[in-house]
Amino acid sequence: MFKKITFTLFALVTVGLLLWLANINIPYGGELIVEMKLGEDQPMITQLGPAVRVKSGAEYQTILETPVYFDLRSMPWFTQAQIRLVYQEAGLELAGLGGQTGPGWGYDLQKPLVFNDLVLAKEGWQEAIFNFDLTKIYQQKNIRRFLLATDPIGGGELKIKNLKIILSR
Amino acid sequence: MKFKLFKKESSHFLELIKIIFRFSLLIFIILFIIDYVLPGFVTNWFNPIWFLIIAILSGIITIIND
Numbered sequence: 001m002f003k004k005i006t007f008t009l010f011a012l013v014t015v016g017l018l019l020w021l022a023n024i025n026i027p028y029g030g031e032l033i034v035e036m037k038l039g040e041d042q043p044m045i046t047q048l049g050p051a052v053r054v055k056s057g058a059e060y061q062t063i064l065e066t067p068v069y070f071d072l073r074s075m076p077w078f079t080q081a082q083i084r085l086v087y088q089e090a091g092l093e094l095a096g097l098g099g100q101t102g103p104g105w106g107y108d109l110q111k112p113l114v115f116n117d118l119v120l121a122k123e124g125w126q127e128a129i130f131n132f133d134l135t136k137i138y139q140q141k142n143i144r145r146f147l148l149a150t151d152p153i154g155g156g157e158l159k160i161k162n163l164k165i166i167l168s169r
Numbered sequence: 170m171k172f173k174l175f176k177k178e179s180s181h182f183l184e185l186i187k188i189i190f191r192f193s194l195l196i197f198i199i200l201f202i203i204d205y206v207l208p209g210f211v212t213n214w215f216n217p218i219w220f221l222i223i224a225i226l227s228g229i230i231t232i233i234n235d
Binding site for chain 2: 003006007009010013014017018021024025043044073074075076081141142
């Protein structure tokens with residue numbers, strides 16, 4: 001009896017675990033939001049690098065020189081990505097964000113579509129939105145590299161408060 | 170004399186350990202195959218190696234007590 005109950009419980013846990021994994025990877029609404037923890041590597045998204053060009057702070061990260069990069073690891077059924085970047089220009093102007101186009105150093109840089117949120121604007125922050133077709137971005141296995149560029153490339157600062165990626169099918 | 174980690178009274182516990190061994194090994198193999206086919210499906214959320222560690226530990230306890 002004990003064996004049967006325990007066996008059933010574990011079987012349910014196994015099925016539950018697989019269902020949970022399917023549910024988070026294939027979201028019902030078709031969208032998955034990935035948020036970068038600034039200064040920390042996560043399985044789905046890396047931190048901004050190389051480290052010598054970035055200074056970490058408690059509430060935001062400061063980019064001292066560009067280009068800086070980050071990698072995104074996503075499931076193959078996500079074909080669109082909207083990247084929302086909350087930033088503040090302090091000597092460096094946000095020139096754009098681009099996805100890698102081939103195995104070498106080639107990036108299709110997109111200009112930011114600036115969205116001024118009133119709450120953010122009061123604190124001096126701006127939000128830029130970039131839309132990417134992930135099928136056109138070069139990938140190794142399922143890892144895609146993005147580049148963030150400023151104008152000029154150094155001599156000031158660009159503060160990043162938040163980087164959020166909305167993946168959709 | 171054979172070394173036994175648990176006495177006979179705790180046979181329920183040993184049964185539980187055997188079930189944990191079977192399930193944790195099975196879950197690890199399933200998750201490993203899924204993540205091999207679709208990298209990140211599992212490892213984007215947690216590390217399945219924990220199931221292998223649990224399987225090894227429960228396997229050792231089972232072998233010692235059988």
